[in-house]
Amino acid sequence: MKHLITGIAVALIFFQALEPRPAQAAEPIPIVLGTATPGGGFELYGKVLAEEVNRADPGLKLIPRGTAGSEENLTLLESNNLDVALVASLPASEAFEGLNRNGPTPLTVITAIYPTFGAFAVRADSPAKTFSDLVGKRVAWGTESSGLTLLGRYVSNALGLDPDKDFDAVYLQKAGDGARMVASGELAAQWGGGIGWPNFTKIMNAGGRLVGFTEAQAQVIQTRYPFLQAMVIEPGSYPGQNEPLQTVGSFSFLLASTNLPNHVAYRLAKAIHQAQPQMALRLEQAKDTLPRNTFNAVRDMNRIHPGVRRYLGELGLR
Numbered sequence: 019m020k021h022l023i024t025g026i027a028v029a030l031i032f033f034q035a036l037e038p039r040p041a042q043a044a045e046p047i048p049i050v051l052g053t054a055t056p057g058g059g060f061e062l063y064g065k066v067l068a069e070e071v072n073r074a075d076p077g078l079k080l081i082p083r084g085t086a087g088s089e090e091n092l093t094l095l096e097s098n099n100l101d102v103a104l105v106a107s108l109p110a111s112e113a114f115e116g117l118n119r120n121g122p123t124p125l126t127v128i129t130a131i132y133p134t135f136g137a138f139a140v141r142a143d144s145p146a147k148t149f150s151d152l153v154g155k156r157v158a159w160g161t162e163s164s165g166l167t168l169l170g171r172y173v174s175n176a177l178g179l180d181p182d183k184d185f186d187a188v189y190l191q192k193a194g195d196g197a198r199m200v201a202s203g204e205l206a207a208q209w210g211g212g213i214g215w216p217n218f219t220k221i222m223n224a225g226g227r228l229v230g231f232t233e234a235q236a237q238v239i240q241t242r243y244p245f246l247q248a249m250v251i252e253p254g255s256y257p258g259q260n261e262p263l264q265t266v267g268s269f270s271f272l273l274a275s276t277n278l279p280n281h282v283a284y285r286l287a288k289a290i291h292q293a294q295p296q297m298a299l300r301l302e303q304a305k306d307t308l309p310r311n312t313f314n315a316v317r318d319m320n321r322i323h324p325g326v327r328r329y330l331g332e333l334g335l336r
Contacts, residue, residue, distance in 0.1 A: 046072075046079035047282055052091040052103030053082050055161055057194015059215045059303070060087070060104040063131065066300050067272075070293035071286070078282075078289055087193075089163035095125050095275045102278065102286070106165015107134055107268040108172060111245050114321055126323040128272040128283060129290055130315040132303040135249050135267030136169045138207040138229040139221040141200060146207065146229050153179065155206035156186040158196045165270065169246075170209045173266060176242040177235060197221050211267060213255050213303040222256045230265040239266045255302070269306075269315035274323050283325030291329075309333050 053064035061084065068080040083100070085091055091103035092113055105113075113123035138152055146152050159181055160167040167189070174181040181187055188205060190196055196208035197220035207229065210217050218228065228251075231239070236248040251263040272290075274283060290307065297304035313335040316322055322330070330336070 044077070046077055047285075048079045048081055049101045049278075049282065049286065051080050051082045052085045052094055052100040054085055054087040054091075054104065054164065055192045055194070056084065057192055057197075057216055058087070058161075058164070059193075059210075059212050061193075062214070062216055063301060063303065064104055066297055066304065067290070067293075070297045070300075071289045073296075074293040075285060075289035078285060080286075087161055087163040088165035088168070091273075092123065092125070095273055096123060098275050098277045100275060102128055102272055102274050104131065104270065105273050106168065106270045107245075108168045109165045110271050110273065111268070112168075114318075124276050125273045126276075126326075127312065127316050127321055128274050128286060128323055128326055129307060129309075130269040130271055130312040132212060132270060132306040133249065133267050134166065134169065134212045134270045135251060135263075135265040136166070136173055136209065136211045137218075137251075137263060137265050138209055139197075139200065139218050139226050140207045140229055141203070141221075142225040142227060144206065144227065144229075148229060149173070149177070149231050149235060152207050152229065153184050154186065156188060156204070157207045157209060158188040158190055158199060158205050159185075159209045160190060160196070161193055162189050164193065166210050166212075169211065169267070172243055172246065173231075173239050176239040176246075193217065197224075200226065211265070212270075213251070214301055218256055222258050225258065228256065228259060228263050230263040233264055236264055236266050269311065271315075278323065278325075280323075280325035280328070283323040284329050285325075287323075287326040287329040291333075309335055 054060035064082040068082045071080045088106040088109040094100040095103050116122040140146050159170045197217040199205040200208050240248050246266045249265050249267050294307050
């Protein structure tokens with residue numbers, strides 16, 4: 019009997035070994051995402067983007083990594099030390115046009131994320147009403163490599179001003195330091211922009227105001243730099259903002275390195291589209307992260323990643 023039981027056990031083990039086993043799930047594809055410094059809009063957006071994309075497509079693993087901002091993100095992408103990164107509209111435009119660099123960048127667009135407008139935020143007791151009222155005042159332009167800082171340089175130059183000579187300019191180590199410095203009176207204003215920008219939210223929650231441009235100033239800027247469009251930020255876009263804000267701006271992007279495979283870019287674009295409704299519930303600015311905005315914001319379709327172009331084509335955007 020003992021030998022019979024042993025024989026049955028051996029037979030069971032043998033037949034179990036022959037049974038097909040469920041395939042082991044493949045490891046998610048890691049995609050390293052460059053954001054920016056703590057307290058800025060890109061850090062916040064990147065965190066939400068990663069969480070919702072990973073939820074929409076568990077086969078992808080979008081991993082946010084803090085950086086110094088748009089300019090460093092371009093360098094890290096071009097050296098293939100990041101897979102994708104958030105880059106503000108102006109650094110992206112300069113890179114595509116080959117301005118201040120050795121030729122146009124080979125980087126491509128995954129998605130337009132949201133339009134970035136420019137404005138100052140001031141305390142409630144500030145007398146400033148327009149951009150020009152802050153000439154000669156101590157203002158923070160942002161971090162050295164931020165796209166928002168570059169935007170401040172463009173609009174200043176368009177209006178015949180130098181951001182370093184005509185203002186008492188401050189450049190921050192961390193974007194998030196600006197709101198505290200405005201509240202304490204160390205700064206007359208913080209330059210920044212975009213719906214939902216954390217520094218502006220903090221300043222507005224403390225009773226502050228946003229300071230934009232006159233219509234005439236916006237038209238001068240747009241005439242000098244056509245890629246900067248006149249924008250009106252609707253009332254209620256920030257806490258306590260009761261009046262429309264005249265400003266200028268353009269779309270910022272999620273860009274990809276040349277090493278990002280087509281099939282990964284395709285899946286990422288699709289996952290972002292699927293995740294967008296949930297992202298928009300968490301972030302006001304994510305309401306603009308839409309395929310049609312990518313299609314409309316990029317003037318040259320060759321600047322869109324081939325894998326993304328395939329997905330846009332499936333949506334009827336050609």
